[in-house]
Amino acid sequence: MTISESSSDRATTGVPPLLEVRNLVVRYGRTGPAAVDDVSFTIARGETLGLVGESGSGKTTIGRAILGLQPVTSGEIWFDGKDITRASVAERRALQGDLRAVFQDPFSSLNPRRHIGDSLAEPLKVSGVPGPERSVRVDEALASVGLPDGSAERYPRQFSGGQRQRVAIARALVTDPRLVVCDEAVSALDLSTQAQILNLLAELRRGADLGYLFIAHDMAVVEFLAQRILVLNRGRVVEQGTTAEVLGNPQDSYTRVLIAASPVPDPDEQVRRREAWQRLRAEMKAAAAAAPATAVANGLN
Known part of the structure; x- marks a missing residue:
């Protein structure tokens, strides 16, 4: 096509x-x-x-x-x-x-046997970017996500979880x-x-x-x-x-469940959200269970 x-x-x-x-x-x-x-x-x-x-x-x-x-x-x-x-x-x-991607687990998406710089340079190599320019762009990408000089020569295991996610973001952004x-x-x-x-x-x-x-x-x-x-x-x-519209005035009960499930730093507010989440969940399950019976009663099934 x-x-x-x-x-x-x-x-x-x-x-x-x-x-x-x-x-x-x-x-x-x-x-x-x-x-x-x-x-x-x-x-x-x-x-x-x-x-x-x-x-x-x-x-x-x-x-x-x-x-x-x-x-x-x-x-x-x-x-x-x-x-x-x-x-x-x-x-x-x-x-x-x-069109690039950043996934949930950066460690599994990075080759543990390759330097970080090699992993970042791979899409540039495929795109035909010359070697010297690849090195410059890799260093710029790593610097843009706040990683120190020399990161390109390190292996994935030498970074913390947060640093590895920064590496994944740098790899996504290296191609502009x-x-x-x-x-x-x-x-x-x-x-x-x-x-x-x-x-x-x-x-x-x-x-x-x-x-x-x-x-x-x-x-x-x-x-x-x-x-x-x-x-x-x-x-x-x-x-x-x-x-602002979705969070300030949610129209669907499922949206309200997701909002209630979101963690907040205030313990009291977290308790209230948890209770609201449980109540909304129970209401949704009850509505789903009642739906087939209602459909039959109305001649819709």
Whole structure:
């Protein structure tokens, strides 16, 4: 398949979104249930969209589909005005500099037998960047995430968990991308390190016209970084809007559950949130159990 140009969504601004996902459906197996069911959203240049949901909600599957790691059953994925839904291997390779990822476990994504500098230089080498320039860009990327001189010559095991996540961010940014998919990029870190990484991501976004798809289960984390939030439950979008709208006036009970589950530093407020979370969970389970009986009674089943 050849990547094709799109002229849609240019009417108002003259520029297409950086990323547009249209009616995305992903199934595992031909007849299996949809892991992602009719999901649509956009990300503008320089914007962060928080994609929020519990484990199994389908958010990681969406990220993998955007990155070309998961086949799409139906729907479309457009990047910078071009349809990349079923791009070939060669076309994906050409995109790798513009579309990057930071995953949850940086240690598993780094080769323990290679210096950090070699791992960061690999995408530059594939893109045809000359050796001397590769070294300069690797050092610049490591410096941009606050790692000390000489880090390029160290192995992954010689860094702390927070430092390894900084390495992963540097590797994502070394090609000067336009969009980074962050899949639970801070969930494995302690709170103080989380704050450092989130501040770093926000700073790097301000320093470049960089967009993020920030995938997470913690509303408090997403609130810090994202301008807009999309809430996913069982593969479907249940709510979306600006961060202020979604967190200040959530319309869906599932969104309220996620907000109540987010940790806060005040112990008393944490107790209240936990109680609210348990109450909302019980209400949702009761409603789900009653739904089939109600459908039968109304002649809908």
